[in-house]
Amino acid sequence: MKQVLIFAEQTAGELRPVALELLGAGRQLADKLGASLSCVVMGHTITHLPSLLIAGGADLVYIADNPALETYRTLPYRRVFIDLIASMEEPPHIILLGSTTTGRDLAPRIAAYLETGLTADCTELDIGPYEHTSALDPTKVGLYENCLYAIRPSFGESLKARILGPWKNPQMATVRPSVMIALPVDTARQGAVQEIPVVLQAEDLGLVVLETLRAVSESVELAKADVIVSGGYGLGSTEGFGLIHELASCFENSAVGSSRKAVDSGWIAHAHQVGQTGKTVRPKLYIACGISGAIQHRVGMDKSATIIAINRDANAPIFKFAHYGIVGDLYQIIPEMIQQLKQGTPSNISKAGEANVLTYTL
Amino acid sequence: MNSFVLIKQVPDQSAKAGVNADGTIDRAKAKRMLNPFDCFALEAALQTKRLYGATVTAITMGPPPAIEILYEAIAHGVDRAVHLCDRRLAASDTLATAYALYNTVRYAGAFDLVFCGLQTTDGDTAQVGPQLAERLQVPQVTYCESFEVQRDKLIARRVTESGTQVVECPLPSVVTVANSAHRLAYKTLRGVQRVHQLQRDEVERNQVIRTVSLDDIQADPVRCGLKGSPTIVAATEKVGEIGGKCVLFQGKSIDTMVSGLLTDISLAELVQR
Numbered sequence: 001m002k003q004v005l006i007f008a009e010q011t012a013g014e015l016r017p018v019a020l021e022l023l024g025a026g027r028q029l030a031d032k033l034g035a036s037l038s039c040v041v042m043g044h045t046i047t048h049l050p051s052l053l054i055a056g057g058a059d060l061v062y063i064a065d066n067p068a069l070e071t072y073r074t075l076p077y078r079r080v081f082i083d084l085i086a087s088m089e090e091p092p093h094i095i096l097l098g099s100t101t102t103g104r105d106l107a108p109r110i111a112a113y114l115e116t117g118l119t120a121d122c123t124e125l126d127i128g129p130y131e132h133t134s135a136l137d138p139t140k141v142g143l144y145e146n147c148l149y150a151i152r153p154s155f156g157e158s159l160k161a162r163i164l165g166p167w168k169n170p171q172m173a174t175v176r177p178s179v180m181i182a183l184p185v186d187t188a189r190q191g192a193v194q195e196i197p198v199v200l201q202a203e204d205l206g207l208v209v210l211e212t213l214r215a216v217s218e219s220v221e222l223a224k225a226d227v228i229v230s231g232g233y234g235l236g237s238t239e240g241f242g243l244i245h246e247l248a249s250c251f252e253n254s255a256v257g258s259s260r261k262a263v264d265s266g267w268i269a270h271a272h273q274v275g276q277t278g279k280t281v282r283p284k285l286y287i288a289c290g291i292s293g294a295i296q297h298r299v300g301m302d303k304s305a306t307i308i309a310i311n312r313d314a315n316a317p318i319f320k321f322a323h324y325g326i327v328g329d330l331y332q333i334i335p336e337m338i339q340q341l342k343q344g345t346p347s348n349i350s351k352a353g354e355a356n357v358l359t360y361t362l
Numbered sequence: 363m364n365s366f367v368l369i370k371q372v373p374d375q376s377a378k379a380g381v382n383a384d385g386t387i388d389r390a391k392a393k394r395m396l397n398p399f400d401c402f403a404l405e406a407a408l409q410t411k412r413l414y415g416a417t418v419t420a421i422t423m424g425p426p427p428a429i430e431i432l433y434e435a436i437a438h439g440v441d442r443a444v445h446l447c448d449r450r451l452a453a454s455d456t457l458a459t460a461y462a463l464y465n466t467v468r469y470a471g472a473f474d475l476v477f478c479g480l481q482t483t484d485g486d487t488a489q490v491g492p493q494l495a496e497r498l499q500v501p502q503v504t505y506c507e508s509f510e511v512q513r514d515k516l517i518a519r520r521v522t523e524s525g526t527q528v529v530e531c532p533l534p535s536v537v538t539v540a541n542s543a544h545r546l547a548y549k550t551l552r553g554v555q556r557v558h559q560l561q562r563d564e565v566e567r568n569q570v571i572r573t574v575s576l577d578d579i580q581a582d583p584v585r586c587g588l589k590g591s592p593t594i595v596a597a598t599e600k601v602g603e604i605g606g607k608c609v610l611f612q613g614k615s616i617d618t619m620v621s622g623l624l625t626d627i628s629l630a631e632l633v634q635r
């Protein structure tokens with residue numbers, strides 16, 4: 001039977017949201033294809049995960065539970081993945097991974113190993129026919145059914161491109177987090193669980209994780225924050241982020257984000273970057289300070305429930321998609337906001353140590 | 363020690379020239395630039411030269427004008443360069459690109475570290491680095507923010523969604539560099555003089571910058587370009603501009619605007635207490 005296979009990413013025994021989003025997207029593709037939806041999950045002491053994955057839409061869960069897989073490392077995960085595919089009678093029709101740092105690290109290795117096509121960072125997926133007529137490469141000409149349509153923004157996102165590779169299975173794609181919709185959890189769903197062997201080679205084990213420093217700042221991940229205050233090039237300096245942190249600390253469960261230009265300028269670590277080459281976020285409130293609203297930034301945050309923009313240029317593109325805006329100098333507006341927010345909630349005391357930013361330079 | 367850095371020339375998307383009305387890029391007309399993400403990779407490679415005395419080789423695959431970014435790299439202190447330039451590479455997807463670059467790397471000789479940018483602004487996939495590592499059968503460190511070399515090992519920090527990881531990785535390996543720690547320093551005076559010299563002296567230029575074809579690097583043309591690419595762009599579609607409604611506060615005193623905003627939206631449940 002045709003198979004759609006997804007990679008279910010987990011950290012420390014907790015599924016990443018993108019795992020369930022991929023199951024939601026994969027379920028639709030599998031149903032269109034008349035295929036089964038399977039997923040592979042790797043880690044250590046993760047026997048509680050298969051039931052969650054089945055409730056999330058999987059027909060079959062392949063599980064590799066082994067101490068060597070506890071923390072993600074490219075080569076051990078790659079080995080288990082390619083061995084799994086080699087053990088199948090026919091390769092999966094489609095393989096999907098999240099375009100997280102892990103998915104983008106692993107997927108290209110697997111695609112290159114399998115010599116198959118891989119489309120990066122898709123925002124839409126579909127199944128349909130495709131007729132290749134161009135005779136530039138005669139071996140490709142023909143009508144193909146059941147192709148994966150991997151749709152992604154391109155050229156600075158002013159265009160959407162539909163990318164196809166029906167000539168060889170698996171047809172692979174990575175999918176942007178927070179875009180696909182997970183299915184409602186259905187604990188009555190039935191599915192099978194299959195343990196898969198973990199046979200690592202010496203050369204898979206050369207890289208060792210020495211240390212994991214959790215969290216960006218305030219021990220809150222951008223992806224999980226309710227409120228994100230982001231700073232851009234308009235801050236003018238690394239010191240400007242002090243103010244951004246101070247505003248963030250006025251809110252519960254908040255985090256600090258940034259534009260790429262602020263990161264490129266060396267003012268803040270890449271881990272804070274929101275956008276096409278950073279994180280996709282969907283907080284309840286996003287406050288963009290000194291950010292112009294370039295399309296590459298927008299795609300990372302425009303699903304936020306409420307967007308407030310502070311910019312001194314009334315024509316800045318960010319005001320085209322922000323819900324609220326203040327036109328003016330952020331160095332005047334933010335301190336006033338902090339003051340008014342604190343007055344509004346007199347019991348507010350900023351948490352000790354919260355303004356400490358972890359810096360990552362060795 | 364030998365460090366390679368993979369750099370690509372891309373159209374400058376901020377310049378209006380060469381951007382068609384439908385958003386596609388006319389590469390012939392567009393201004394060209396060094397992929398901004400590759401500046402960080404270049405700086406990382408130059409750091410191995412400064413700290414460990416590495417010889418740095420810049421490698422690019424692209425049409426003839428791509429030599430411009432190799433000059434730029436030399437002006438920054440790169441020692442030598444290889445330019446893979448062959449019409450049969452046209453329409454390469456990432457798999458075909460990685461295959462061609464793999465053969466170029468092998469042609470360029472032994473290496474300890476290959477630095478790649480996080481991604482290109484035109485190809486925009488972040489796939490070529492890991493796909494190259496797969497071909498080379500070496501480990502990789504992606505999203506690397508800073509690193510040191512200790513004996514024959516790389517100690518690197520990488521950024522992930524949930525924090526930073528410190529890893530120890532054997533050499534040789536492939537590193538893709540995140541855009542923050544390694545800001546490209548200024549061109550060196552010596553580098554700039556060297557470029558002037560190379561532009562005048564063809565014999566020396568051909569020694570420092572090798573321009574090679576698929577035959578020179580012994581790559582199989584069937585695995586390159588259109589034929590070697592398992593994916594194609596089947597269709598493109600313009601994305602409509604969104605126009606939302608923004609409640610805008612402007613032209614009033616700061617405290618009026620801020621209190622206007624804060625009374626308009628209820629932030630009560632989000633505010634720290």
Ligand SMILES: Cc1cc2nc3c(=O)[nH]c(=O)nc-3n(C[C@H](O)[C@H](O)[C@H](O)COP(=O)(O)OP(=O)(O)OC[C@H]3O[C@@H](n4cnc5c(N)ncnc54)[C@H](O)[C@@H]3O)c2cc1C
Pocket residue numbers: 156231232233234235258259260261262273274275276277278279289290291292293294295296297300310311312313316328329330331375482483484486
């Ligand atoms: C392939 C690719 C990937 C990219 N990925 C990302 C990504 O992931 N994330 C991302 O953010 N960008 C990304 N970019 C870059 C993006 O195109 C923009 O260059 C970037 O977002 C601009 O950052 P900015 O808004 O901070 O800076 P600018 O565009 O320079 O805007 C600064 C703004 O600050 C305002 N300002 C200045 N001073 C003040 C002040 N005192 N008070 C108030 N306002 C002030 C100005 O009016 C201006 O609007 C990517 C680009 C490419 C090509």
Ligand SMILES: Nc1ncnc2c1ncn2[C@@H]1O[C@H](COP(=O)(O)O)[C@@H](O)[C@H]1O
Pocket residue numbers: 368369370397399400403421422423424456459463477478479480481482483484485486487488489490491
């Ligand atoms: N044509 C090329 N020549 C040299 N290096 C390249 C080329 N294409 C991609 N790369 C390298 O691979 C990285 C990722 O590119 P991409 O997969 O296109 O996003 C780039 O930052 C470069 O370091």
